[in-house]
Amino acid sequence: MTERNENARIGLWLIGARGSVATCTAYGLAGLVDGLLEPVGLVTAREPFAALDLVEYDQFVLGGHDVCTRELTRSAGELVAHGILKPDLVTSCSARAAAFESNIRPGILDDADVGFADVDPDSMRLGSLAPLERIEALRADFDDFEERHGLERTIVVNVASTEVVREPREEWTSLELFESALQAGESQPASTLYAYAALASGRPYVNFTPGLGASIPALAELAQRSKLPYCGNDAKTGETLVKTVLAPLFVARNLRVLAWQGYNMLGNRDGEVLADPLHRQAKLKSKNDALRKLLGDPDVHTHVGIDYVPSLQDWKTAWDFIHFEGFLGAKMSLQFTWMGSDSALAAPLVIDLARLAEFSARRGEHGAMKHTSSFFKSPIAGGTHDFHEQMRELLTYVERHRRR
């Protein structure tokens, strides 16, 4: 194994760099480096992760793509107003935030999202290029970033809003077909272009959102060919997290789930995007699948709703009602209400995954990072949705790779 070089600087490139998750990641990382924050909510900050030789917070250099022009301080101001970022932290870390902002480049807009407000004109212009040209532009941004900062390696993490769901395409089933389609100039979802640009240029890729990202076979093939690690999809931060912790209880105790109704409300940009049925579909699917698989009953009555409630802003509020049958036919219920800041829950996981991806890349591991399944609603590598099982896989990984 390659030892960690304490002086190496590692790029953390965020797609969706002006959004809430990226903003929380940037200020949070700055706060950790400056000792203003405790690493609460970071999985890799707890034991036994010290046993791994993970990259330190101060080794990261932040950059990213975004399709809008909203200034980072405006994003930060909103998060302060919503009670998520502390005003003191924003003030103290303004220089670090400005450094990040200077590394943000215009991203490529997904064709289905044309028409959104405050789109960066440069992103619009990129949208007129052929797919291969867009990829080239992204890659040039990565290269420039690494060169300017003398980075050893860059981890690309997609934290952009949910993409629309698309019908599966023949061209996604192999790298050869996908590259032919690119050559032919056929329009592709933005997340696949980002993933292609990252993986084809030797950068590990983390798909934090429910988009296609690196989950199509063509790109899995590309990761293999490039000998790179990748992971995703759709970070498990709130209601689904609780679901995948609770559902195994019913299985373990042989209690029969009669109905599991989940109602989600959120009011941030993600919520606005999900208010559109086509975008919502991707999210609902990954939420429902996990539950059915966990309960081992494809016919169990489940429902997942997502409603856009602007006043809630980033405070995701979800109510789940679980109706179940016990012995003697007695009907019982468990209901829970979850109230959490989606972005504050997501940001530390972005840092965790960047650290784990860097570790994998440094060790020369490639392919889907199976040990990260606990982080995702739809783990690319498949496997169980049982959160505790997934955590055990992660701890086993740590055990296997602990430094002597």
Place this chain on the structure above:
Amino acid sequence: MTERNENARIGLWLIGARGSVATCTAYGLAGLVDGLLEPVGLVTAREPFAALDLVEYDQFVLGGHDVCTRELTRSAGELVAHGILKPDLVTSCSARAAAFESNIRPGILDDADVGFADVDPDSMRLGSLAPLERIEALRADFDDFEERHGLERTIVVNVASTEVVREPREEWTSLELFESALQAGESQPASTLYAYAALASGRPYVNFTPGLGASIPALAELAQRSKLPYCGNDAKTGETLVKTVLAPLFVARNLRVLAWQGYNMLGNRDGEVLADPLHRQAKLKSKNDALRKLLGDPDVHTHVGIDYVPSLQDWKTAWDFIHFEGFLGAKMSLQFTWMGSDSALAAPLVIDLARLAEFSARRGEHGAMKHTSSFFKSPIAGGTHDFHEQMRELLTYVERHRRR
């Protein structure tokens, strides 16, 4: 290993035989034998437990002790009125219930409980005997039961109401001191006399309640001397079960629990007994300990309350509020409401534990049954309170003992 004799009959002796749990166990077992019920809520009825050669439902013969004289049909009638037992089941299984009732003998009243209503005069009379004479009486009941029914073995399960908490005594620390105290005629908690009578006469003992039962060192020694398996304490059926499923989530994700407030309400006999602060203390302790150990923080702000709400009858209703901190100091919450029939949740676990204890006894295992920790709030053998970890121990046990 000893093969299971399919014709063998196994005694299941319930202390607290006229209570709700015993009544649900009796009608439930009858319903399983007659094919009127599905084994929902029985852990040992799900995979992979078929891999063990567990005793079948129809091999059990029921008997028990109780200190009151309430007829079983009255207990059943109440459970029907409360919506727990189905009227059809009670009608169909009346003969089996009557057979059980004919095997119920007057139990010994705990000295602290003198003065309760409807106490069996025979139990009062037993109360005037010296401790050793009481033990002898219990043992004679066990012997007579086995003889009359030609039983191969009897499993004793204590499902009586919660006993008062008592200060630890020197005489409980070793079998020798305990037996001297018995000889000296010193009054002992009823649960320890039952446990002594069972273990001293070669019968495995399951302490389903929070009482002392077999948990004092003296009786652990007796079980070792008698080469018998035993387990307990305090079955994990509701709010604490959910707690021990959820708490590991916060640890795993490094989220800081700021406060965990649990409010329990119940209205059955158990609730009435727990309305007394001295009785309640035992329950609260086992509920709070589990949480603090799981969170790994002895100073975490927790609260557990139990209130007697008669109108709820057997429908235990609990509300837990978990206040926690995520990244960036953001405060979030998870709250849940549990509504379940305590007796319908407990009864299948009684059957599970009887099957597992019989299996252990048949195989010649002795000492605390470590693999049953998932069933208890305060596992006698210690170990983790993490429900999923505990389940894994049980599944590992099954794996190790699967029939070829």
Place this chain on the structure above:
Amino acid sequence: MTERNENARIGLWLIGARGSVATCTAYGLAGLVDGLLEPVGLVTAREPFAALDLVEYDQFVLGGHDVCTRELTRSAGELVAHGILKPDLVTSCSARAAAFESNIRPGILDDADVGFADVDPDSMRLGSLAPLERIEALRADFDDFEERHGLERTIVVNVASTEVVREPREEWTSLELFESALQAGESQPASTLYAYAALASGRPYVNFTPGLGASIPALAELAQRSKLPYCGNDAKTGETLVKTVLAPLFVARNLRVLAWQGYNMLGNRDGEVLADPLHRQAKLKSKNDALRKLLGDPDVHTHVGIDYVPSLQDWKTAWDFIHFEGFLGAKMSLQFTWMGSDSALAAPLVIDLARLAEFSARRGEHGAMKHTSSFFKSPIAGGTHDFHEQMRELLTYVERHRRR
């Protein structure tokens, strides 16, 4: 005012006579007459209603229409299994239930509902008749019922399932146009035919469901012409009831409601019917309107969902989340979970409304019964949705009409 004749018998004719509400009404009324039940849940059984000379429970004779053939004992059996009717009550009142069943006649199927299971063949046959012939058939049933039982008067109450929503029609705007349309043989919603048959033949009409019933201008005109009282629509029994109690609090305290999200789940026949979007629309409209009017803000963010969750059966479970702003811009929330038996909540109100309608008819009142607005989600006579205001109107009515 006409004195009540204590020997008079009053018909209570239920449209939807084999459904849950009618079944609960029938057994409940029988239980009241036989002294087996206390009048819990009946508004007219509390003070100051004794001041009115309302018809006594034992003066009612039950009859009704239904389009299905399910036996009443089967409906009752289901309600017993679901924990709503007590088995003892069903047994004790079997003769009274049989008497009711002997008065049930085939109803007329709404054209939009053709194709449902277990439809009475006679209802199918009625469906082939012209509208006026159908009305004639209904009216003949009323006449026959009154004659056979020597009834002084009959109150017709529609407790059938929710009808599909229909576009407003020109012909509903006046009695003349409506009668022309009937003559022309144009198909009409079943509820309007029932209402026409009742009102045209001198019988007060209560529209307990969200259907059109007597709420169209044409039928309001008919009631005026016939000098008859009538009321509706859509009984306020659960979540909406709580809403119209809570919403005025926010107005009174000048707290700004930011969002009011309501999620309803139910599993009975009504829930099944409402699973169909066209049927659901009627219900959602009346639920949402009340809230917006109460809050005095047509733009307030509200949502009402209804999901069919079969396992819940008649136990309507609803979760409402109210997000509101207080002084200083502080955001707060109130959430509630309602769990109630829809039919047990509705049945006593059917009896209340029948008593009040009889009283109005006896006194010669006609037109919309304004004083019954507290009973309905969409009071036909309009007015406030504030439950406490509505109750005050009812109490004022009582005060005005108290017997000397």
Place this chain on the structure above:
Amino acid sequence: MTERNENARIGLWLIGARGSVATCTAYGLAGLVDGLLEPVGLVTAREPFAALDLVEYDQFVLGGHDVCTRELTRSAGELVAHGILKPDLVTSCSARAAAFESNIRPGILDDADVGFADVDPDSMRLGSLAPLERIEALRADFDDFEERHGLERTIVVNVASTEVVREPREEWTSLELFESALQAGESQPASTLYAYAALASGRPYVNFTPGLGASIPALAELAQRSKLPYCGNDAKTGETLVKTVLAPLFVARNLRVLAWQGYNMLGNRDGEVLADPLHRQAKLKSKNDALRKLLGDPDVHTHVGIDYVPSLQDWKTAWDFIHFEGFLGAKMSLQFTWMGSDSALAAPLVIDLARLAEFSARRGEHGAMKHTSSFFKSPIAGGTHDFHEQMRELLTYVERHRRR
């Protein structure tokens, strides 16, 4: 009636001037005057209160007593950190806050509260004076305040923490006895000394807390003698508010409440004080009484708990579970969770009551202000606890006094 003099300045004197409620009142009032806040949560800011000629926000001059020395900016800083005050508001209104702080004088410590942290040494010194001397000191502060600011009148509002409960005393039953006791130098609860000082010197008194304040007969007599209006006790801001809105629903619909369990959690100074059983008792009593009276059943099973949960800070979180019976003996439930900032809910009511008290005083009304009962858990003037009835009394008062 005396017309309002638009140039008059009115004193608003807050007892407990450095606490959360006073701090929110001060910044809130400043924000209203400067147009930085909307009057959300102020009852008197909604219609039809414009019909009264109430004092305007900018006419108020703030002053107060406190027994601790914590700077107002520190109180404000905490409220910002807890997400209640907005940082911008605190910055913008710093001059107005400083003006308020310059009018804060050392208060008198209740004897039972000796030993608290950060007590103002001057308050300690005042504590060594005889009761009449203390009253004199308070009165001198009032006079000095009015003189320095040229005030037309001062309204005294007690927003200090809950006092310990005390046994009723003979000397409280008449003014004569009370004044004799004062002369005799007998120690009295601080709230009664404040109330005496205010009322004896011609200032209306509002007892916003659960303390004795002006509620004892002796002080009611004093208010009558002084021809002054007064009101209290214990502002109704959260869980009890919801209770007194919901309980009338059950009465109105004749639904039988079987149990009403209320669990309150709070983490502010008030919560800390209430963690002491003696202080808590006062609060619990006023919470429980209201419910029992509303339900009209002195034996109804109710429970009110208050737990101190420091992490919640000012965010009072309460869970109520209402178990009730409907028709046919069906048992149902309603549960609600209230999450609100206690101080942000209280502050606007302080302003409302000051405006209403000034109005009453200007008009020469004296005695208990019956029309303010909706503001209190234990209205001094008695009457119903039904919130909607109470609001109606207030609206009737407005109607009667509307300016021509």
